[in-house]
Amino acid sequence: MLGLIQYPARLLRATKRQTAALALPDRRDLETIGLHLLLVGSVLLIVFPILVAAIVSTKQTGIVTGLADLVPGGHVVENYRTVLVDYQFGRFMWNSFLMATVIVTGKLALSIFAATAIVYYDLPYKDLLFLFILFTLLLPVPVRFIPLFQLVADMGWTNSMLAITVPYLASATTVFILRQHFLSIPSSIVETAKLDGVGPLKFMAFVLLPMSKGILVGVSVIMFVFAWNQYLWPLVIINAEADQVAQVGLALLEGDVVGGEVSWSLVMAGSMLTLLPPLLLLILFRKPLLRAFVIQQK
Amino acid sequence: MTTVTLSDLRKEFDDVTAVESIDLEVRDSEFLVIVGPSGCGKSTTLRLIAGLERATDGEVRMDGRDVVDDEPKERNVAMVFQNYALYPHMTGRRNMTFGMKSAGDFTDGEIDDLVAEAAEMLDIADLLDRKPGAMSGGERQRVALGRAIVRDPDVFLMDEPLSNLDAKLRIQMRAELSKLHTELETTTIYVTHDQTEAMTLGDRVAVMNDGRVQQVDPPQRLYDYPANRFVAEFIGDPAMNMLPATVDGADGGAPVLDHRAFTLPLPDDASSALDDRSSAVLGVRPEDLYLVEASDGAYPGSIDATVDVIEPLGDSLLLECTVGEDVIRANANPRADVDHGDALELRYDPERLHVFDADTGRALYHSATTDEAPVMHAGD
Amino acid sequence: MSSREIYTDRRTAGLLLLPTILVSLVFLYYPAARAARRALYSSQLGLDDEFVGLENFAELLTSGGYQSRLLLTVGFAAVVVAGVMVVALLLTFLVHEVGTGKSIYLVAAIWPYALPPAVAALVFIFLVHPSLGVLSGPLATLGVDLDWFADGRQAFVVVTVAAIWKQIGYNVIFMIASMNNIPETLTETARLDGVGRLRRLLWVYVPIMTPTLFFLVILNTIYAFFGTFAFIDIMTGGGPSGATNILIFDLYQEAFDFFNWGLASAKSVVLFAIVGVLMYVQFRLTDKYSHYGA
Numbered sequence: 017m018l019g020l021i022q023y024p025a026r027l028l029r030a031t032k033r034q035t036a037a038l039a040l041p042d043r044r045d046l047e048t049i050g051l052h053l054l055l056v057g058s059v060l061l062i063v064f065p066i067l068v069a070a071i072v073s074t075k076q077t078g079i080v081t082g083l084a085d086l087v088p089g090g091h092v093v094e095n096y097r098t099v100l101v102d103y104q105f106g107r108f109m110w111n112s113f114l115m116a117t118v119i120v121t122g123k124l125a126l127s128i129f130a131a132t133a134i135v136y137y138d139l140p141y142k143d144l145l146f147l148f149i150l151f152t153l154l155l156p157v158p159v160r161f162i163p164l165f166q167l168v169a170d171m172g173w174t175n176s177m178l179a180i181t182v183p184y185l186a187s188a189t190t191v192f193i194l195r196q197h198f199l200s201i202p203s204s205i206v207e208t209a210k211l212d213g214v215g216p217l218k219f220m221a222f223v224l225l226p227m228s229k230g231i232l233v234g235v236s237v238i239m240f241v242f243a244w245n246q247y248l249w250p251l252v253i254i255n256a257e258a259d260q261v262a263q264v265g266l267a268l269l270e271g272d273v274v275g276g277e278v279s280w281s282l283v284m285a286g287s288m289l290t291l292l293p294p295l296l297l298l299i300l301f302r303k304p305l306l307r308a309f310v311i312q313q314k
Numbered sequence: 315m316t317t318v319t320l321s322d323l324r325k326e327f328d329d330v331t332a333v334e335s336i337d338l339e340v341r342d343s344e345f346l347v348i349v350g351p352s353g354c355g356k357s358t359t360l361r362l363i364a365g366l367e368r369a370t371d372g373e374v375r376m377d378g379r380d381v382v383d384d385e386p387k388e389r390n391v392a393m394v395f396q397n398y399a400l401y402p403h404m405t406g407r408r409n410m411t412f413g414m415k416s417a418g419d420f421t422d423g424e425i426d427d428l429v430a431e432a433a434e435m436l437d438i439a440d441l442l443d444r445k446p447g448a449m450s451g452g453e454r455q456r457v458a459l460g461r462a463i464v465r466d467p468d469v470f471l472m473d474e475p476l477s478n479l480d481a482k483l484r485i486q487m488r489a490e491l492s493k494l495h496t497e498l499e500t501t502t503i504y505v506t507h508d509q510t511e512a513m514t515l516g517d518r519v520a521v522m523n524d525g526r527v528q529q530v531d532p533p534q535r536l537y538d539y540p541a542n543r544f545v546a547e548f549i550g551d552p553a554m555n556m557l558p559a560t561v562d563g564a565d566g567g568a569p570v571l572d573h574r575a576f577t578l579p580l581p582d583d584a585s586s587a588l589d590d591r592s593s594a595v596l597g598v599r600p601e602d603l604y605l606v607e608a609s610d611g612a613y614p615g616s617i618d619a620t621v622d623v624i625e626p627l628g629d630s631l632l633l634e635c636t637v638g639e640d641v642i643r644a645n646a647n648p649r650a651d652v653d654h655g656d657a658l659e660l661r662y663d664p665e666r667l668h669v670f671d672a673d674t675g676r677a678l679y680h681s682a683t684t685d686e687a688p689v690m691h692a693g694d
Numbered sequence: 695m696s697s698r699e700i701y702t703d704r705r706t707a708g709l710l711l712l713p714t715i716l717v718s719l720v721f722l723y724y725p726a727a728r729a730a731r732r733a734l735y736s737s738q739l740g741l742d743d744e745f746v747g748l749e750n751f752a753e754l755l756t757s758g759g760y761q762s763r764l765l766l767t768v769g770f771a772a773v774v775v776a777g778v779m780v781v782a783l784l785l786t787f788l789v790h791e792v793g794t795g796k797s798i799y800l801v802a803a804i805w806p807y808a809l810p811p812a813v814a815a816l817v818f819i820f821l822v823h824p825s826l827g828v829l830s831g832p833l834a835t836l837g838v839d840l841d842w843f844a845d846g847r848q849a850f851v852v853v854t855v856a857a858i859w860k861q862i863g864y865n866v867i868f869m870i871a872s873m874n875n876i877p878e879t880l881t882e883t884a885r886l887d888g889v890g891r892l893r894r895l896l897w898v899y900v901p902i903m904t905p906t907l908f909f910l911v912i913l914n915t916i917y918a919f920f921g922t923f924a925f926i927d928i929m930t931g932g933g934p935s936g937a938t939n940i941l942i943f944d945l946y947q948e949a950f951d952f953f954n955w956g957l958a959s960a961k962s963v964v965l966f967a968i969v970g971v972l973m974y975v976q977f978r979l980t981d982k983y984s985h986y987g988a
Binding site for chain 1: 792946
């Protein structure tokens, strides 16, 4: 009995091996190993600079003259404490965090409103309106920071949270992504709401937003990373050190190194701190992030 | 309960006219099916009734009241969509109640009772706490039906509700829909492209083409007395054979249809219907054609045909034959001894002949004898 | 035939759109218009504004310095775009081909997307610092004598590599989505035909990915033109002797070091024109190649 069953099974396995033999099984295994080696190599290469930074941030002086010196030191707590407290990095990080949070929240709200109006309202000149919003893609900060600086300075917003948040609140990209997503919601669902006489606010709160959770998380991460990594505009409009954001704070810290006050290990500690929030978000929310990006491209 | 009357209803989109001109009376408690090929305007008609589209011209009346300017909500209709249109983030129960609570016409207690009632009727009690993602297609469709039922609407509007289901489930749901309608007696307008669905479900069936209603009649009448070529060919599967012929002896005596390959005498009463035209189109359904067995002897007006294709369907043999230069299909006995290339003689049922105008396609004559005179709705 | 436009109340719609339109007008359109106007004036620190017409633009066009900076920027962008895309494409392909551990490799490949440019710049300074750098010693034994604080060509290379590094993740994100979209049957057909991996990448995948690759060329170009400001500001300050002085940094200096607002505004307008042309090209190319992929 047993033999009878085993025989065809063995036959099956043999056939399988024969099919695979077309592509030479041993070579395939070698290829797979080679693939992993190549990948590990490339990934290490990409991670290497940050690994170095992480290690250096734990050392006392940050003088590393060769690869052999790349062993973690024992000054983790001390270094990070010094950067956060003595060099105001806690303050910078908080400012950055506040700025990014306000930008994300504000942009999200404004973009949801705008995209809802564009998709779900019967409006005249709608295409023109959408074009008006899309056209702002042509006006990134670097193209207009000089007149913007004058405008914001005239408004008396220099050194304020308003200055580094409000100008960012209109977002063509976010409106675009949300519009694409809204258009992908089956129209019959929308019509069901209409048949029931569901009002716009209720529709937004109970139908639209719950059906957009993933995309909202995705665009939020995109917006956070974008806001957190802003450098040029805060550099220009913020000149009181206490109001500065982490990106520019880092540059200030580096200035201190050149001036001989600070060791590189502290700069690296600051770098690690600045990298951490966006990196965490990316790792935690990579799936919705990737999905939002796919939509953006369309 | 509710009648729906469409008069001279018309809908133009930017560059196309989806609905040309519709006159249609849906009776109280009736199950009316609108059937037609894709693009014929049947869905647009339904959406005009729902209020999801605004009519370019014409009237929609419910119980005599003109509702053309009413919001969909004010029309008290419930719609079931092909893709179910369930909110994916809500449970079955919430899907059913969300719209009702928005409308605010019911108290919470009433809603609970209605949901329980509908759940029992549709056997979906165990689906109420599940989200659509965890339901099969058939289960989703039941919940979508439940959502329509709890609204207690004046009219059910159904837009191809079974088209996303697999064949077996579709047949089962078809029967359930019939039963449900018997139970609820709510006026129902049902759109489909599937003529079998139309025939099995409808109290009456409206056949649409090119934005117009071609004929509205009970299913059997539609089959027996098609008002024009379009209806004749759309209803019935395989489609009715259409053979162009010349008309002889129309003046005075009984007319004779002359085809290149055969002549077919018509009864006396056909002469007035054919007037004195010289050509017409003969329509015969494949199931009204029979193989002449050798023992039958000579048969007047039989048709000589050559077999090209044989399709065994199990319960019958579908033969595709050449007659003169035309193709004709016939249903033969499943175990008939026929081979490819055989020359056959086909007999027809003289009670089941149809004659159409060669130009307009309008039905001129049906040979069936019946008490009722055929009602023709052809828009020619 | 179906319609999503279920609401008709224009007042509500207006209210929903108002904030976005208002912010766009005040902080995007108005400054742009102001820059365009200002570019027609000569306004230097301590002097009254004076209408000079197109003089500022004429000055830019004839200025040898500005021309060479424009050329430098184009060269910088070309190297960054090509470098990023080749590296990212190969990396994406490796991730695409690997079976086990795919999602871990993917995260390890896309993380530089989150990397702040300022951090990237600082880490790179430290890595290849002429006197303190971790890599300076090993590179010296290979015969490369790092001296990029003084050597313009080396500075250009260092900044370029840092800029490429930061942008890899962003490219992998788009490329992996595009590559995953390629029908499995095409891969299998290629395999049955005995097409090798690299040939499959170049002759099967890349052509299908064309729309995505075009999109990325434009995005990366905009990044090289504008997104690399922090690298220049932190790593080289445009030097040594202008070797890394790309347009965006030059513009910043014109305004905030030389306070020559009129000329700076004219430079803004030039940058705007460059973004405009790039976007237009992208728009046309996407249109033209949209039949691929999907």
